[in-house]
Amino acid sequence: MFRLFKHYVPHSVAWLALIEFLALLAAAESAWHIYAQQADFGPGPFADRALPVLTFALANSLAMMATGLYGNEALRSMRFATARLLAAVSLGVLFLSVVGFLLPTATLWRANSIYAMAIAIALLFLVRLALTQTAGTDAFRRRVLILGAGPRAARLAEMAERPGSGLDIVGYVAMSASEKTMAGAVPRAQINNLSDHVLSLKAGEVVLALEERRGSLPLGDLLRVKTTGVHVNDISSFIERETGRVDLATTNPSGLIFSDGFSAGQRISRVSKRLFDIVASLMVLVIGLPLILIAGIAVKLDSRGPMLYRQARVGLFGETYDVWKIRSMRTDAEAAGKAVWASENDPRITRVGNIIRKLRIDELPQLWCVLKGEMSIVGPRPERPSFVEELERELPFYAERHMVKPGVTGWAQINYPYGASVEDARAKLEYDLYYAKNYSPFLDLLILLQTVRVVLWPEGAR
Template sequence: MSAQGSPKITLIRSVNEQPILRHSESEGVSADVVTSDKMSVFSRLHSLRGKVRLFGHFFHAQFLLLAVVEYLSFVSVYLFVSPLLDTTRLSSPLAQRWPEAAFAGMILVLAIASMGLYDARQREGIKGALIRLMVACLSGLLAMILLDALFSLFTTDAAYIGEFVLLAIVYSIGLRIYFYKFVDGNVLQRRVLVVGAGRRAASIDKLRRKTDQRGFELVGYVRTSPDEPVQVGNHKLLDIDDDIRHFAVEHQIDEIVIAPDDRRRRLPLEGLIDCRMSGISITDLLDFFERETEKIRLDLIQPSWLIYAEGFKRNILRSVAKRAFDILISSVMLLICAPLMALTALAILLEGKGRGPVLYRQERVGRDGRCFNLYKFRSMRADAEKDGVARWAQPNDSRITRVGSCIRKYRLDELPQLWNIFVSDMSLVGPRPERPEFVEQLSKVNALYKERHRVTPGLAGWAQVCYPYGASRKDSMEKLQYDLYYVKNHGLLFDFYILVQTAEIIFFKKGVR
């Protein structure tokens, strides 16, 4: 015991001689005695750690901070640094230049986001990140020059915009080197305590990649009872003498995750209520995984969770706005892409020497289970399924033609689906529509597969952003977890975020088969 009677952690030995952390109190000190300083610090900061929910989606606080710092820095560079290269530009009033600076900074931030550089799933090292940063800034520069040529958004010339982007690249490289070395995975993490030590709780321990653990720091596990089977490492097992609130506040726990294998086991309800009333978050295991992995774990899902979970909502205004956005973008894209679509059709005709259709029509399952005809440019031989049996596409599929391989690589085969979007069979964003034969098979594997059809299928989707191309039952079940996440949390701004992220897939040819 310490001289002043403060709580402490000691090591005890379990039955298999592995050390277990044990928390105990000094005699005469109540567990309710907690310093107000720790409580005030905790209550002010815990909601800013880990992942932050915005517009139905979860973003890492670290990357949100990076985006805000970069945006403000880009605006400052445009206003105060770039003019130093040509002092005559300082004569224009600040009030005239700041809207341009705000717009230029936003274009660069969106370009960087489109390369996945604010995405926690980005697993490339600093070299790969810098390459993506260069590509993002170049595309941002081209976008600004094009928009300025069309709408005269800037009072400066193209040379000034180029100088601004060059300075922004230099600054952003230095900032990101510092970020990846000192900030990423080191600050703004939630300290998490898990109630439960069985199979369900052990699933958290399997998140071993840095990308999966960016948002939290696992403090340890607490057994619900002495006879609960243990499937977590004993070095992470805690014995806190039934005083969970005092331990949580003393060790600055931000969140307690409830993860017993058997819901009928006795939980420390009084202590958990005390923690909740003290401002500590209490989270169900499935909600924890939804936030940290951005998908809904099929192996942990329970019917009661589906009934009571937030989300899965329908909003008439959101639906009308989304439909209007689909009509606007699909009609504009059909006009812009018309020459490219004509060249693609010509290439298919020349390769096939005029034999075989240019467009491939295939029945797919849409919203509420209704079927529709999906259109694509034909990328396989005309006799690819001459026996009438539906097959998954395979790696290096021999049925794919040379032109087909090229248009698949850059997603050009999907362009005719803009018509499906225009006539409301599809949306710009949503779960990818699947063939009726596969839907029937996959619904037998997991009954939740049909829940994908609660929303309109899309040209781009959350599963395509998060998961590489897959064409098997196993891959479909993995993608279903991301599709359910989208169905639960979909919204206009989340759709926009998915569209921005899709640029990375097209440019770097991720998931192409």
């Protein structure tokens, strides 16, 4: 993997995205030449059509990201990739239609666009077919040696066995006699030179997975391995890079303090994020107002009670504020006066409420909170004060998620199904900490694009 704006991107995904972007450029350029030949005119210099060709490629690349074409399942399954590819093309057509309406000179002519889409579908299908025939991301597997043979090493072994992990663990080194979890681990005492052992296994990375580091950290060994050009990483940083979340089981306060993250408060980032929030929330509120009214009327007709409901949530620095949503539950949903987690197939949800929750329409009024500055478009989802009190007692570092503004959508929402328990909150907290630690406008863009996938395929909505 390599780090792009503090976010880790697998090499396989980066190369695939680049190849497919070039395929889209080739499709647009070929379409231009085909149409020029049919209409009997010269294609002219590329500079005259560079903008519409680039717009075509960029729009469809973003649509492919938004529909999940660079996720593990799409990289392994041709059937899944084909379905998402067709959805991406449809989304790309809609985006190009909007751009063409606003900036006619920035898009291809209608006939050109039809040819370009047909050629693009064929080229992208061939690229994906070639990828799945090489076992997807398995073609880019990375060889890793684990220093440790206890429960932590077993966690890494489980990660490597997951489809699409891209990891090939070439061995385990038991650094102490007490580490006996991993069968076949080589005792450190049997290895004369650890750096030679790493090179003989052709490992590209060494991961430190000791159960107890105090007094047993092999600094000399690690230094010699590092000087051979092999990357050395600790288990918490490794898991963060591979999974996109901060692993609470292996993370300690000093690791967070001395990391290079948590820079979302820098002035330029803060100002640019706020400007985007104002512009985006205004646009969506204006465009979505008819949808809010229609959904509100449907809610009123379906069940007794108000169209909107207000609820206290915990925001930036632990301050409470009122969030607004379109009501999706019965008015007696919490008749006992105690906050209750939502559950799968929750009987308190109304018929209309079930629909607007799956489409995320009930979230639209929250944009008023974004406009006021209490929330952001992207950030950790805000929780109710009673839940926060419970979770701060149960989970380490839970208060740190309040160091950034809560958001309408977030890194946890696109990576983890809807959860309604302390264990679910723990998993979501790991993603929220990753977002707070590695925030950048690039990560916000990825989240916004992937939110489209969550809305189109709302498997986790409750």
